Every structure is written in C-alpha cells, then in structure tokens.
Amino acid sequence: MTSHVYLLRHGQTEWSETGRHTGRTDIPLTEVGVQQARRAGAVLARLRGTDRPPALVLSSPRQRAWRTAELAGLHEVERTEDLGEWDYGDHEGLTTPQIRETVPGWTVWTHPSPHGETAEQVHARATAVLDRVRKVLPGGDVVLVGHGHFSRVLIAAWLNLPPDQGVHFGLDPAGTAVLGDERGDPQVRRLNVPAWEVDVD
Numbered sequence: 001m002t003s004h005v006y007l008l009r010h011g012q013t014e015w016s017e018t019g020r021h022t023g024r025t026d027i028p029l030t031e032v033g034v035q036q037a038r039r040a041g042a043v044l045a046r047l048r049g050t051d052r053p054p055a056l057v058l059s060s061p062r063q064r065a066w067r068t069a070e071l072a073g074l075h076e077v078e079r080t081e082d083l084g085e086w087d088y089g090d091h092e093g094l095t096t097p098q099i100r101e102t103v104p105g106w107t108v109w110t111h112p113s114p115h116g117e118t119a120e121q122v123h124a125r126a127t128a129v130l131d132r133v134r135k136v137l138p139g140g141d142v143v144l145v146g147h148g149h150f151s152r153v154l155i156a157a158w159l160n161l162p163p164d165q166g167v168h169f170g171l172d173p174a175g176t177a178v179l180g181d182e183r184g185d186p187q188v189r190r191l192n193v194p195a196w197e198v199d200v201d
Contacts, residue, residue: 003055004189005133005158005179006044006143007151008072010064011036011195012173016148019095021108023088023116026062033064034071036174039195041072043176047193048141055140056133060084060147068174069145077145082125085147089116108149109167119153123163126154148173155179159186 011033015022029037048054053075059066061079069077091099091113099106112118133142144154152166158179159165169188171177174195180187 002180003137003139003141004048005137006047006054006141007154007171007177007179008040008044008068008143008145009148009151009171009173009175010060010062010068010145011040011071013064015093016173020093021088021091021095021099022064022147023085023092024062025092027064029064029067033068033173036195037068037071040068040174040176041074043193043195044072044074044143047176047178047190050141052140054143055136057143057145058083058129059145060150062147065145065147069143072145074143074145080129082129083144083146083150084125086113086122086149086153087117088113090114091116107167109164119163122150122153123157126150126157126163129154130157151177155188155191159188 011029013027013029013033015027057074057077059069059077059079060083061081066079103111148171151171152169153163155169156163156165170192172192175192178190180189
C-alpha cells in the first residue's frame, strides 16, 4: 500500500475565528474547535482506510495543535518547533485589515513581517520537515498536525514550488490535506477536507 502525508490543521481558536494572525501565541481551542478536532480524527481515519498506526506523527508544540492531535485520536505524537506557525513578529495578534492601515496591500505572502520570519525561513523549516518525512514514508503514513500558513508553505515545498505559492492552497481550521505522488511526481491528492463531513458522538 502506498504511504501518504496527511496535514491536519488545528481546530478553531478565538483568534482564528476573528482573523487575528496567531504565530507563537499559545491559545486554546474553542469548544467548536474541540468538536472539529474530534471530527477531524474520524475524517483522518476514513481517508487513511487502515488500522495500521502511522509511521510518524508530528505536531507543533502550540496547544491548539497538540490538543487537536490528541482529540483526533493520534498517539505517540512528537512535538517539534519545526511545525510551528509562521512567526508574524510585529503583526502578531493583528488582522489583515489592521495591518493594512499602515502597510497598504499587505499579505503574509508578499510583504515582510517585521521582527518575524521571512518566507525563506518558513520554507527552510518546511523543507527540513519534509526531509524527515521522506525518510520514514516508505514504512507507512505520516501525519503532521500544525497551522494554516505553515502547512500551505509545506504543500508548496512538497510540490517543489517557492513559498509564496502557498497562497493557492486553502486549509481551514481542522481541515485535512493529503500529499502523495504519481510515479514519483509529487501530488496533492486531497485538499482542505472539512471536519464536518462525519458525525461523532
């Protein structure tokens, strides 16, 4: 059976719901986020279609991510800063309209984040994660539980695209993406599969 990489974004937080950029700030899931994470676990199980445990499960160390992994029923989860969200620096906690009051047209993809990470630094982290993933992927699926912007850069890196191309890949709270290949060519097999596709008790 061919192995795949499953990207799971954390469930809803108060800041994600209001559009505030959440990098290093460690805030919890909302009650909706908790339910999303549980449903995402059922979605993940259905997408994988096997009871065989993943070869590797990595999570960002932020509680919104590792708690999502826990609620999704994942075990032996290793926390790593390599999966942390983009560091937005001075823009932390601000919405895009707020940032644009002083930087017209700002997006994380096209403009710098003062005192935060550059797109190249985020891409380097994503590449490091994928280097590790590729070493274990022949032995089974890999599940990565993290954040929106970082996961989108990771998808771009999987496809050998520059980091700003992450803008083309949507990933909502508790959404799942599946990465694989077709005869050696990297491929996005599923994108942004929503957590509400299944019901849980």
